Amino acid sequence: MKVLGVVGSPRKDGNCDVLVKEFLDAADADTEYIFLNHKKLFGCNACMACENGDCVIDDDGNDIIKSLLDADVLVFATPIYYGQMSAQAKAFVDRFYQISRNENKSLEGKKVVTIFTQAQPENVFGDYIDSFKVMPFGYMGMEVIGNVTAMGTSSKGDKEELAKYIDEVKSIASKL
Numbered sequence: 001m002k003v004l005g006v007v008g009s010p011r012k013d014g015n016c017d018v019l020v021k022e023f024l025d026a027a028d029a030d031t032e033y034i035f036l037n038h039k040k041l042f043g044c045n046a047c048m049a050c051e052n053g054d055c056v057i058d059d060d061g062n063d064i065i066k067s068l069l070d071a072d073v074l075v076f077a078t079p080i081y082y083g084q085m086s087a088q089a090k091a092f093v094d095r096f097y098q099i100s101r102n103e104n105k106s107l108e109g110k111k112v113v114t115i116f117t118q119a120q121p122e123n124v125f126g127d128y129i130d131s132f133k134v135m136p137f138g139y140m141g142m143e144v145i146g147n148v149t150a151m152g153t154s155s156k157g158d159k160e161e162l163a164k165y166i167d168e169v170k171s172i173a174s175k176l
């Protein structure tokens, strides 16, 4: 089993980063870690060249997509920015759309664990977070098998503030 952790926060050692690393450490699996903000990753061109092959954008996108295609489980982490995912996370999501356009590639049957971090101490973004089961993951044939929403987190990677969420991610990871 291979688990791919993708961090959509630009904060190295921030809350998403800590939670993804804790998850990967706790998983009894081969793991790969991608910190999107350290990659060159543009948005989708909507050129549909991907219908006939790899994406034509000259950046790290094709390497990231290859890692995703190789994984059995994706751990997708993003901070909530203005009630939505970060720009880095959205670029990743928009770029894996290419897989749905190409009959030789598929994410069907892959599992996803989502991790969201937010300053808000209450579950005000629950509907948005739930919607990921349908879009983008359900649409791509992937199944969200768990979610951790780290609420009331604003300090950068404060492990005391994150303690109960670290326990939650470890618990999901240990059951894979």
Ligand SMILES: Cc1cc2nc3c(=O)[nH]c(=O)nc-3n(C[C@H](O)[C@H](O)[C@H](O)COP(=O)(O)O)c2cc1C
Residues within 6 Å of the ligand: 009, 010, 011, 013, 014, 015, 016, 017, 078, 079, 080, 081, 082, 083, 084, 117, 118, 119, 120, 153, 154, 155, 156, 157
């Ligand atoms: C541009 C920006 C927008 C944000 N918007 C929200 C928001 O709408 N709701 C919220 O609860 N927190 C918001 N936050 C706070 C982050 O979601 C929060 O600090 C989170 O824990 C950061 O996680 P990270 O350390 O992984 O980056 C925002 C932060 C930034 C920088």
